[in-house]
Amino acid sequence: MTSGDDATTEDALARLVTTLAISPAFDPEGQPRKPGALCIGAQKAGTSWLAQMLGQHPQVWIPPFKEVQYFNHLHIPEHRRWIAWHYRNKPQEIRERHRMRQVPMEPALDAYLDAVTSGKMFHNQWYKRVFAPAPTHATPMDFTPEYSALPEVGVAAVRALLPKARVIYLIRHPVDRAVSQLRMNLRREKRAPASTADWLAEVANPVLDERGDYARYLPRWQAHYPDMLVLPFGRIAARPHAVMDAVEAHLGIGPGFYTDLDRKVFANAPGLMPPPEAIAALEDRLAPQVDFLRDHLGPEFVAELR
Known part of the structure; x- marks a missing residue:
């Protein structure tokens, strides 16, 4: 089952949070350095929420545009077009917020x-320059969901460049995640399916599977980072x-003091929900992913996915 209008988990996170910068500290004399952690x-699946929380911690530094998109630019060529858009628009957004x-x-x-x-x-030196403003006492962190x-060669490249990095992997229930992504995509494209048949066509789009293929991605990352921290989305709420x-x-x-722990970041607006027939189609198609998570991480973990 899906969680309806994302009510069970997302509504419990409350309302939209925006900040001027994810990490307010900024050292203009800082030297290029590698990140010590990845999310x-x-x-x-909650990466924006976690970035907002860790951005309040004095021992963590996150770039003002959050997602660096370095390794996927190198190893997933089809991402490069929208990554270019990301870097054209994010500085403008930051200036506009100010x-x-x-x-x-x-x-x-x-x-x-x-x-x-x-x-x-x-390139390698550019990537290090991204984290140069991090204060010396803080761990620079790359939040790029x-x-x-990444393919195997890409994850191997991450390990080669960042052998000591701490990695956090956030996982959301496959059906809920696909529904949330679809709703976001439709709003961005200013479309609204008119019939059940239209909704069935939308949920059949393989683009909804790409980011939720845990059975393929999770073992790949754990092979290179066996101590990676894997967190279920539902635990956030x-x-x-x-x-x-x-x-x-x-x-x-060390322990941090966090405001807005129970607030949602970048929530979908109400409405534009797939009908039950489309949800059922997603449940059937994504059942193997749920089975994998249950076998790989246990039933208690799966119970906290939503």
């Missing part, structure tokens, strides 16, 4: 945004403090 996972809130833009941040989005990009879909305790222990950071 990957399924689309619509303007709308009448908060002056720090010249160092403004110069940094120009520097990392111009000239030659997506799309890394979860049910036990957010437990989530942050586990994350802090995994990253080796």
Whole structure:
């Protein structure tokens, strides 16, 4: 079963949260460095929420545009077009947030945004420069959920460059995740299926499977990072403090004080829900993914997916 209008889990996370920057600390004299941690996972599985929480921790630093998109640019060529869009638009969004809130833009941040989005990009030194403003006492962290879909050669490249990185993988129930992604895609494309047949065609789109293929992606990552922390999406709503305790222990950071633990980030608006027939079709198609998670991570983990 799906959770209806994402009510069971997403509504419990409350309302939209936006901030001027994910990590407010910024060292303009910082030197290029590798990230010490990665957060990957399924689309619509809580990575934005976790970034907002860890952005409040003084021992973690996240780039102002959050998702660096480095390894998937190198190893998933079909991502490159929208990654270019990401880097054209994110600096503009950050500047606009400052303007709308009448908060002056720090010249160092403004110069940094120009520097990392111009000239030659997506090479080793560029990747390190992205994390240069991290304070020396903080762990730089790359929040790019799309890394979860890297091919074997891509995950091996991550391990080769970041052998000591701490990795967090967020997982959402396959059906709920696919429904949430579909609703988001339809709104972005300004479309609304008119009939049950139209909805059945939408849920049959294989694009909904790409980011939720846990049976293929999770073992690949665990082979390279066997101590990776795997978290179920439902735990965010049910036990957010437990989530942050586990994350802090995994990253080796001290206890943090977090505001808005129970608030939702980037929630879907109400409405535009697939009919029961389309949900049933998704359940049938994605049942093997649920079975894999149950066999691989146990029934208690699956019970916390929503």
